[in-house]
Amino acid sequence: xxxxxxxxxxxxxxxxxxxxxxxxxxxxxxxxxxxxxxxxxxxxxxxxxxxxxxxxxxxxxxxxxxxxxxxxxxxxxxxxxxxxxxxxxxxxxxxxxxxxxxxxxxxxxxxxxxxxxxxxxxxxxxxxxxxxxxxxxxxxxxxxxxxxxxxxxxxxxxxxxxxxxxxxxxxxxxxxxxxxxxxxxxxxxxxxxxxx
Numbered sequence: 001x002x003x004x005x006x007x008x009x010x011x012x013x014x015x016x017x018x019x020x021x022x023x024x025x026x027x028x029x030x031x032x033x034x035x036x037x038x039x040x041x042x043x044x045x046x047x048x049x050x051x052x053x054x055x056x057x058x059x060x061x062x063x064x065x066x067x068x069x070x071x072x073x074x075x076x077x078x079x080x081x082x083x084x085x086x087x088x089x090x091x092x093x094x095x096x097x098x099x100x101x102x103x104x105x106x107x108x109x110x111x112x113x114x115x116x117x118x119x120x121x122x123x124x125x126x127x128x129x130x131x132x133x134x135x136x137x138x139x140x141x142x143x144x145x146x147x148x149x150x151x152x153x154x155x156x157x158x159x160x161x162x163x164x165x166x167x168x169x170x171x172x173x174x175x176x177x178x179x180x181x182x183x184x185x186x187x188x189x190x191x192x193x194x195x196x
Contacts, residue, residue: 002034012043019049027059027084030066030076035083045087046098052108056084056098060114081118085127096134107138120163 002022006012013021023043026034039045048054063077088095099115100107112131119128 002037006037006041012038012041013047015049019051019053021047021055023047023055024053024058027055027077027080028062030062030073030080032076032079032083035080039083039087045084046094048101052101054098056081056088057108057111057114059084060099060111060118063118064114078118078121082122089127092130095130099131100134100138107140109140 012023015021021043023035023038023045026038043055045055059077059081063074063081066074066077068074085095088098099112100109112135116128116131119125119131
């Protein structure tokens, strides 16, 4: 159906009222064949909507919140990230911009760590080292310990992969563990979205 719509002139870069293009919906559903079809039909993989979502950041976020035990959707989302990564893999600056945004916007911390965790899943050591290089080169406008705390809060509540949580806690400096535990308890007790 999608192929037919494209041959009939459908706009593959149409932006709906949520600021999403067809590529975003294919990414969310974790369907690599549709992502490839849209990219081959000139879908804009560098597009950023008004919320700062780009297809690559969105794919990493979808993977981060996917349950690895739901193997079909999880594998589909892994494959989608792989397809999008291929679009940037030959250009370090484009990859950096795809992950953390471009100046003068505030850089995005969460997608960078989603990418690091993706690299650990796929054992892409060179890309993981590159992501840490981006982290070290970037001027983070808020105190990084506060950013680390926010990231860790979301990791502990939403991430299904305990190895990622341990890796982050070992690698990063967390200033206020009390606040982290309180946040975790609030989410687990009150919020049904949490996974842990």
